[in-house]
Amino acid sequence: MPGPRAARIVVGLVMASFAGVYVLAAPSRTEGAARIAAAVALAAAVLAAQLVWVVPRLERWRGYRIVLAQGAAAYAAVLAFGTSVGILGFVAGSLLLAGAWPVAAGVVGSAALIDALRDGTSADVTITCLLIGLVVYGLVRLADRVEDAAAARLPLTLAAAGRERLRIAAELNRGLGDGLAAISAGSRRAVGRPAEIGDVLAVARRSLNDARAAAADFRSMSLAPEVTAARALLGAAGVESAVLGGHREPLGPAGALLATVLREAVTDVVRAGTARVCVIETSESDGLVRLRVVNDGVRTAERGADGLAEAAERVRAAGGAFATGLGDDGRFVVEACVAAGDRAVSLPDRTAYRLSLALLAAVLAGFSVKGLLPVPWGPRWAAAAAVLLLVSVVQLIWARGGRPRWWPPVLAVLSFAPVPVFGTAWLGLAGFLAGTFLVGLPVRAAVPLVAASMAGVGGGAVLLGLGPAAVVNYVVSTLVTGLVVYGLVRLARLVRDLQAAGEELARAATVQERLRAARDLHDLLGHSLAAILLKCELARRLADVDAGRAGKELAEVVEMADQARADLRTATGGDAELSLDGEVASARSVLTAAGVDVETELGHPALEGPVSAVLGTVLREAVTNVLRHSTATRCRIVTGLDGAAVHLIVENDGLDPDASRTAPGAGIGNLTTRLAASSGTLSARPDGAGRFRLEARIG
Incomplete structure (x- = not known):
């Protein structure tokens, strides 16, 4: 990590x-x-x-x-x-x-x-002792916060996916779940009376429409599928495309509106057939999401606006803004702006980052007070205090990620020019300059500048008539102060960046969960409901001419409705009991959201409930360990049948070769016990090539 x-x-x-x-x-x-x-x-x-x-x-x-x-x-x-x-x-x-x-x-x-x-x-030494204590405490606690923030990424991601799964289940079970139950019950009643299939037909049509609408709604939470489709459409038409994404997922309702605009704008570009280049650009600021589609194939604004009236009306009806026209470069621009709305993922706690900034401010204040102690009270003291305040503000700006361009020459002048006026009291300020170099510049540039700062301090100390021991002390103190500032700023940024990364992973997991549900609805339920509708229509036509065959068709509808209800459980992430198939889908979703490439080779047969549940539990724990304890970029999930035994293999490339080998944790121990109860075995070990392999067998 x-x-x-x-x-x-x-x-x-x-x-x-x-x-x-x-x-x-x-x-x-x-x-x-x-x-x-x-x-x-x-x-x-x-x-x-x-x-x-x-x-x-x-x-x-x-x-x-x-x-x-x-x-x-x-x-x-x-x-x-x-x-x-x-x-x-x-x-x-x-x-x-x-x-x-x-x-x-x-x-x-x-x-x-x-x-x-x-x-x-005693004043100077008291401040020094207090500052060292605060620095020691602050650095260690900030390092702990970094570990906490890193460890929180996985729970936050899994929690976001879990919340989204529950939300999806609630949405689908209220409509599709009740509809499928009604289809199953109605078909059973109509097996002996095929003429009564009319009510079931109405429910089947409504359920199919609900499934398609839900899949479209889940897809619309993200612009990514529509952008991918747009690029494919443009590419097929020979139009070069470029995508500049600047929005955060998931978008929710805003995604549906912008997807409509993008779809119609790109369709118009392809229909016109004169464009060579099309640029799709998104941005987000001040609670608004903007979409711009720019192409070079339209010669007049009026012609370009044709076909976009419906999209414009929908955006404006939702309180957004919609505009079309020719830009200064002669290219046609379609621009839509809508409110981002509430996000499905809440922001992570920012307390740790605020505490890190407060600690940095306290340490900077302590160094400043220590530097002011030798300066006589009066105008010189006020001038020195103002300069120290300015330098401290620059450090805090850097901690927050700002990059003021004017700071290098200004801080260099402020660090050395006042030395003849303030004497030895000012020699310590170069440590702030060294810290700023270390924080704000690449190593190859920072190291020579820090060395130059130390040399400047040494030269100033010699010119002030200090002895060799004092000169060495001031030179070394410059480096130490610079490292302290660097450490506090760097750790504060690490906390902030890891919290932001956790938030983005949670957002990505939410989007992945919605897209997974959309795929399952389309591929599983859509197919099942279309087949049910077809069977019901056939049974209705056969009711008057061949009641026996109509009854058989309805019996198949009952089976298909029961299977569709199982498919619905898959689409909503499964019930309380885990299944291997459901966990494979979930593992792919979560690992992909975390930036891990997933390869699956599934060769297992249809499994009974207990075996599927145990292997699903093994897979969930294995994926958790991949994300929590490794730096994996690739993960391979393999299932198959060896004789009468079913095996599951999870292999990843995130093993740290320098990490110490520790005893298996509680998770591995629990899995070993579960497998043993089902006459299974578990092995978890490195393979000697930087990969870690977990293998479970039952049978």
Whole structure:
């Protein structure tokens, strides 16, 4: 899972840079090789204890014991070897992560007291300690949020598909379900009295119309099928087509209106036969969805509008806007705009992203206050505060995804030009500049610019007459501050992007579920109801001339109606009992919505209820594991018969070769038990080529 892995790498990088500051500072704060080595070892121990909160595999070590050990190492380094009291910020961060907020405040207070007794100052060190604690806490919690957001994508997708399946079932069962029940009951009554088939005929016609209307309605939720049909129609007519999609699915009622406009506009283009190029463009903003169809085959606006009157009337009747005309380039434009309406998928919780921005703002404020402490009160202080506020706003803009073009030269000037005026207090601002480079530029451009910023800070420190140790400290601090800013902004973006990805997956799953239902209605129920209607018409004609044969036809209608009711259950996702066939369809829908290519090779025979249910359960768990625990791009589902045994194979290419091998989880254990109860077996293992294979057998 690239998001969580990237998040942990970012956190580890920032933690290591922090520790590097204290390791590099050790020689300047104590004397003697042994004492320096001890100070370095204690700093390394503090960082090692911090990694317990960063690395998921070390989760079992988290708790107060590790915090006590870390605290002992930190206080020993400060009291016995003169290490900066800022290292106690790591302890404060661990306590915050452990939920001991009052104790964390006490650690920060002790840092201020130690520094006051040592050097007579405490404000700067107190802020440093507090900032380190907040950064440690914030980075780890944001990394956790990234994992939560990544893990939530699958449940959100499955929940959206499940809600849509229930909605489809409710819609279809109220109409088609009642109609099929009436057909079945009426046909049974009419078997002995074929002349009474008239009522069944009326219900069959209505049910067939309902099935066709429902399939069209489900398809209309998405413009994708209509766009595909339009491209095929244009291609067959020798017209080059281009599609520029900018709307979000599902569209709901808006999709039906725009599909009508697209269908009629493209039909007119093909009918005219003079166009060479046709562009289909969609966009969405301010709650409105727009469709533009542009072609180069119409010479007058009046001629181009022919045949679009019905579509225009429907769009305007729904409160939308419809316009046609020649553009400045002489091409004919059809444009429709309708309200997007309520979405079937709700937006994910944005609290985590807002919290990440608040944390970033708090850290930026802390760095700014620390930089302002040495500046005398007055106009210079106000000017410095204004510049720091501007720089902080730029960081927040970057966190939200904005890209102001003016920032590189402006921030560079603001970071270095005031150094002669504000002195050493301003040398820390270059860390913000370095962070902005890391966030906003590719690595190949950011690294040289960060190095240049560090060199600039070093040169400024030398010109201000600082000693070698202070110069090194300022240079390294520039990199550390840049990494902190990068870490907070990067993690905030990861949270936002993963939440957005989860939302899009849920939307895609909803559309896929509707399109699956539309296909099933068309392919299964449409065929069944058309056949029922034909049989009923035949029985009515035979009623007066061959009552026996008419009765046989009606008996077949009863069987066909019962099968149609089973088809309806398939179209609505199945009842409470799982089936292998239903789960294959659902697996294809959900995996496709998640961007996984699905290949199916189905060779299993007709299965009885319990066997089908168990294999359906196996397939559902296998698909869940594919999406939850892997980075698969392809998945292969195979069924077949080996002698008397039915087998199901699910294979995917998402196995992480570097991941540690863990014991099977509860899901695999439950499946093994289920299969054993049905005289079946289960194996789940990697195949040595980056693929994972699950195989179940019953029989």
